[in-house]
Amino acid sequence: MECGIIKKPDLEKLITYATEQKKVFYGPVAGEKGVEFKAVTSYEEIALDYDNVKLPPKSIFFPQREVLCRFSGDTLKEVNIEAEDSIIFGIRPCDAAALVYLDKVFKDVKSRFQDPYYLMRREKALIIALACDTPRATCFCTSVGGSPAGKTGSDILATDLGETLIFESCSEKGKVFMDKSGLFKRPADRDIKVKEEKARQVEQSMAEIPTPNIAGLTEKIDKDFEDPFWDAITRNCLGCGACTYLCPTCHCFDITDEENGKKEGIRLRTWDSCQYPLFTLHASGHNPRVNKKQRLRQRIMHKFSYTVANTNDIYCVGCGRCITYCPVNLDIRDMLNTLNKL
Amino acid sequence: MKNIEKRIRYIAKELFEKGKIELFIGYEAATLPLKSRPYFIQSKEGAVGSVSSPVANLVWNSFCSNNLAVFLPKLFEIDPRSRRKDPNLKPKIAIVAKGCDLRSITTLIKEKQVPRENVVIIGVPCTGMIDKDKVEALFSGDEIISAEERDGLLTVNTRKGVKREIKRQDVLQECCNECCCPLPPPESTDILIEGKAKEPVHGGYAEVQEFESRTPEERWDYFKQEMSKCIRCNACRQACPTCWCKECFADQDDLRWIGVSTELSDTMIFHLIRIFHQAGRCVSCDACYRACPMGVDLRTFTRNIVKDVDELFGYVPDFNLEEIPPLSTFKEGDSEEFITEPEE
Amino acid sequence: MLNPYIPHPVIIEDIVTENDNRDLKTFKLVFDRKEDEFSYEPGQFAEVSIFGKGESPFGIASSPTEKGYLLFTVKRTGSVTEELHNSEKGRKIGVRGPLGNSFPWQRMEGKNIVIVSGGFAFTTLRSAITYILDNREKFGKITAVYGARDPGELLYKELLKEWQEHSSIDLTLAVDQKPESNWSGKVGLVPNVLKEVGPAAENALALVCGPPIMIRYTTPVLLELGFKKEDIILSLENRMKCGIGKCGRCNIGSKYVCLDGPVFTCAELENLPAEY
Numbered sequence: 030m031e032c033g034i035i036k037k038p039d040l041e042k043l044i045t046y047a048t049e050q051k052k053v054f055y056g057p058v059a060g061e062k063g064v065e066f067k068a069v070t071s072y073e074e075i076a077l078d079y080d081n082v083k084l085p086p087k088s089i090f091f092p093q094r095e096v097l098c099r100f101s102g103d104t105l106k107e108v109n110i111e112a113e114d115s116i117i118f119g120i121r122p123c124d125a126a127a128l129v130y131l132d133k134v135f136k137d138v139k140s141r142f143q144d145p146y147y148l149m150r151r152e153k154a155l156i157i158a159l160a161c162d163t164p165r166a167t168c169f170c171t172s173v174g175g176s177p178a179g180k181t182g183s184d185i186l187a188t189d190l191g192e193t194l195i196f197e198s199c200s201e202k203g204k205v206f207m208d209k210s211g212l213f214k215r216p217a218d219r220d221i222k223v224k225e226e227k228a229r230q231v232e233q234s235m236a237e238i239p240t241p242n243i244a245g246l247t248e249k250i251d252k253d254f255e256d257p258f259w260d261a262i263t264r265n266c267l268g269c270g271a272c273t274y275l276c277p278t279c280h281c282f283d284i285t286d287e288e289n290g291k292k293e294g295i296r297l298r299t300w301d302s303c304q305y306p307l308f309t310l311h312a313s314g315h316n317p318r319v320n321k322k323q324r325l326r327q328r329i330m331h332k333f334s335y336t337v338a339n340t341n342d343i344y345c346v347g348c349g350r351c352i353t354y355c356p357v358n359l360d361i362r363d364m365l366n367t368l369n370k371l
Numbered sequence: 372m373k374n375i376e377k378r379i380r381y382i383a384k385e386l387f388e389k390g391k392i393e394l395f396i397g398y399e400a401a402t403l404p405l406k407s408r409p410y411f412i413q414s415k416e417g418a419v420g421s422v423s424s425p426v427a428n429l430v431w432n433s434f435c436s437n438n439l440a441v442f443l444p445k446l447f448e449i450d451p452r453s454r455r456k457d458p459n460l461k462p463k464i465a466i467v468a469k470g471c472d473l474r475s476i477t478t479l480i481k482e483k484q485v486p487r488e489n490v491v492i493i494g495v496p497c498t499g500m501i502d503k504d505k506v507e508a509l510f511s512g513d514e515i516i517s518a519e520e521r522d523g524l525l526t527v528n529t530r531k532g533v534k535r536e537i538k539r540q541d542v543l544q545e546c547c548n549e550c551c552c553p554l555p556p557p558e559s560t561d562i563l564i565e566g567k568a569k570e571p572v573h574g575g576y577a578e579v580q581e582f583e584s585r586t587p588e589e590r591w592d593y594f595k596q597e598m599s600k601c602i603r604c605n606a607c608r609q610a611c612p613t614c615w616c617k618e619c620f621a622d623q624d625d626l627r628w629i630g631v632s633t634e635l636s637d638t639m640i641f642h643l644i645r646i647f648h649q650a651g652r653c654v655s656c657d658a659c660y661r662a663c664p665m666g667v668d669l670r671t672f673t674r675n676i677v678k679d680v681d682e683l684f685g686y687v688p689d690f691n692l693e694e695i696p697p698l699s700t701f702k703e704g705d706s707e708e709f710i711t712e713p714e715e
Numbered sequence: 716m717l718n719p720y721i722p723h724p725v726i727i728e729d730i731v732t733e734n735d736n737r738d739l740k741t742f743k744l745v746f747d748r749k750e751d752e753f754s755y756e757p758g759q760f761a762e763v764s765i766f767g768k769g770e771s772p773f774g775i776a777s778s779p780t781e782k783g784y785l786l787f788t789v790k791r792t793g794s795v796t797e798e799l800h801n802s803e804k805g806r807k808i809g810v811r812g813p814l815g816n817s818f819p820w821q822r823m824e825g826k827n828i829v830i831v832s833g834g835f836a837f838t839t840l841r842s843a844i845t846y847i848l849d850n851r852e853k854f855g856k857i858t859a860v861y862g863a864r865d866p867g868e869l870l871y872k873e874l875l876k877e878w879q880e881h882s883s884i885d886l887t888l889a890v891d892q893k894p895e896s897n898w899s900g901k902v903g904l905v906p907n908v909l910k911e912v913g914p915a916a917e918n919a920l921a922l923v924c925g926p927p928i929m930i931r932y933t934t935p936v937l938l939e940l941g942f943k944k945e946d947i948i949l950s951l952e953n954r955m956k957c958g959i960g961k962c963g964r965c966n967i968g969s970k971y972v973c974l975d976g977p978v979f980t981c982a983e984l985e986n987l988p989a990e991y
Binding site: 061063078079080083084093094163165166167261264265267268269270271274275283285287297299300301302305307352353354356357358360362363 | 401402403406408409411437441442512514516530596600602603604605606608609610622624627630631632633634658661662664665666
């Protein structure tokens with residue numbers, strides 16, 4: 030089935046179906062950390078009228094803390110890849126698009142090395158994205174090729190029509206799921222019209238927000254590598270790394286070993302940030318990015334130049350988290366606008 | 372507040388025209404409502420490329436909560452590999468300082484991270500800063516589009532079309548409600564701008580006292596709950612003006628004191644040690660609390676250490692350049708019981 | 716799905732201390748399981764793992780023509796290398812490889828090869844030279860200049876002696892300053908000695924491995940001798956963790972040293988930011 034209607038309270042049946050299928054159903058739940066994805070067993074736990082989760086969904090597939098393997102002395106003891114069958118409902122289109130970029134990193138475009146930890150979780154997850162109603166003042170997905178009703182990265186795109194939700198399959202996996210569940214009714218023409226009107230309205234709202242103009246930026250950003258603009262904005266930056274941790278496409282990590290007094294231990298993967306001075310420090314003491322300017326520049330260049338050179342993708346989905354959470358309000362939109370005018 | 376803003380702009384202009392400074396640190400309007408952000412102006416000769424920094428952008432309002440002292444240690448750091456002829460050449464920097472900011476600057480001067488003779492301290496009387504989270508909480512998730520302040524009233528407009536007036540007094544930051552030093556003393560500044568500050572509060576530890584009145588189990592549960600929100604991003608450490616260690620204990624790996632992951636014990640120890648390192652140095656500016664993207668309630672714990680040092684040593688970091696912080700010195704009357712009469 | 720993060724077990728079969736300072740050791744590693752043995756080309760590297768300490772990337776010093784074992788020469792610098800240096804024969808450690816790209820062997824066939832190296836960066840060139848000598852007919856004239864601070868710091872001293880007696884490789888050894896002991900080689904910094912040796916650039920490729928400062932002064936000498944930028948081949952180092960292009964740490968511009976490198980031509984590096 031490519032398009033189906035479900036009444037909001039009937040999401041309960043969807044959750045039950047998921048449980049029967051031995052899938053964990055994740056939905057947006059209001060909690061201590063704001064709204065975050067939690068396993069739900071009942072429709073009432075879901076908060077449908079939220080803007081976006083604070084921590085992007087990368088934290089589900091690429092958690093802050095991941096045990097790569099366990100060892101005892103010099104011997105490998107265990108490699109445990111935890112991958113549950115899951116349905117993740119309510120991801121915003123920007124975050125779903127980010128998953129596609131992360132897929133490329135962990136799968137490696139040249140298919141030489143695949144990351145089983147991330148990929149097995151991704152394969153076992155069904156992504157049901159929820160189209161946006163109204164953008165936040167910090168949103169700019171349309172500047173980077175996205176859309177508040179975009180389908181990239183999701184298996185099913187759901188749109189809130191008021192009393193009902195309309196589900197559209199965006200992948201074979203999504204189509205099969207909708208068919209097998211038997212929970213969806215064929216949408217009436219009116220439903221489709223309402224959905225299209227909503228999509229139009231939200232795109233209109235996006236046009237009214239001051240989104241950055243990056244047309245042509247990726248072609249010329251390399252030339253501005255040594256521009257004093259970088260020195261100027263670096264002064265404000267605290268080097269705190271909050272932007273990278275909350276960014277849905279940032280994927281840098283560290284690998285460290287931890288062991289107890291009995292030489293039993295774990296090899297751990299944890300989030301890391303190119304904004305930290307130790308990130309690129311050699312054992313010899315040499316540091317290719319020894320000052321903050323180089324590190325700040327690296328973040329922007331990586332997203333708007335290097336990834337474009339490698340896979341023709343801008344690794345930014347315009348979610349606006351880096352703007353909202355930067356303690357000194359370094360605004361990427363201003364940076365991009367300024368860079369584009371240089 | 373508008374008068375203070377005018378004065379700040381005038382002072383900046385004067386200082387540059389008289390060649391007294393190379394850098395001016397103040398505030399400018401942010402790109403988000405309910406916020407102002409740090410603002411740097413270099414002298415006309417050192418104007419930096421395409422980013423123009425006119426004095427006219429300087430602001431003073433109820434959103435100027437950033438503690439600007441955090442930028443100073445790095446600006447005075449001498450890079451041993453620097454090729455400047457005179458390794459002692461340090462910039463002259465003017466900085467706008469509220470009471471809390473100045474107390475941080477005082478601590479930094481005492482700890483030799485900032486040379487007093489190189490800073491022009493522009494003291495500003497503070498009537499308290501507005502807490503963005505408190506305002507947002509009044510609108511149940513509805514996004515705030517604009518917030519304008521006038522004569523003690525904050526007019527908020529939201530995305531869903533709600534318009535409301537709020538008294539600024541009702542939404543001040545907790546640290547401002549408990550602030551002991553809203554008016555920098557004239558002798559501790561180079562220029563003190565005229566204006567009225569709010570009334571100082573002494574021994575303002577109401578929230579901490581409430582926390583302390585809970586049972587140890589309750590306190591531990593709360594601490595655990597808050598610590599599990601932490602994602603180890605280090606924003607708190609970077610935003611804190613007195614966290615200036617060139618190599619943070621948490622980053623050392625030879626020996627490694629704590630792990631880098633969100634393992635609860637590692638997170639707890641990171642915060643415990645960071646907060647204990649702030650004993651006698653924390654000014655309750657809440658920069659760490661504001662910087663935290665996950666909303667960890669750091670201020671309950673930082674304020675706790677401030678209260679402990681106040682009670683144990685009778686010391687709260689203030690504007691006195693002579694008084695040595697208690698953990699940096701030893702007095703004959705200090706307790707030795709833990710050495711001479713250890714517990715069984 | 717193959718898990719590229721898990722090291723394969725290897726046993727330390729032999730340890731040779733290379734220098735008087737005793738901070739450079741060559742480890743001979745043999746795979747615990749025959750099926751883990753991998754084929755590689757000179758220039759590539761591997762991540763050597765010690766559980767409890769971590770991993771470090773090292774250029775493979777052995778040539779693929781040396782069957783059944785891997786050689787790595789390691790300088791004691793940090794926690795992993797310290798642990799490695801304190802290890803004894805028979806200890807089981809781990810290896811992940813081969814990683815990165817190799818020297819451009821296809822391009823190098825039929826050409827004259829000029830090899831320039833300094834200090835302990837010579838490791839992958841040991842692999843390259845051994846490989847070339849084992850496939851001698853495929854290559855033209857081989858000229859090598861290898862220098863170190865003093866005679867004690869030169870790696871693979873026995874092998875160097877063999878090569879100097881070899882007629883099919885023209886090897887010049889150099890030390891920075893005149894040593895107190897008997898020294899029959901040249902005295903001077905590698906770039907200067909290279910100028911003196913003055914190898915012909917015609918139909919030649921240059922492989923350069925050394926500390927950044929040596930590379931900085933060697934490249935102009937090669938350019939003066941007539942080498943083209945795309946014919947000057949460098950092997951770079953960078954801080955690494957995953958070694959497989961995912962952790963984001965070792966990038967120079969859009970290239971990852973662990974994936975697109977560590978071997979780069981001078982021409983390629985010109986287009987990348989100078990952040991290495």
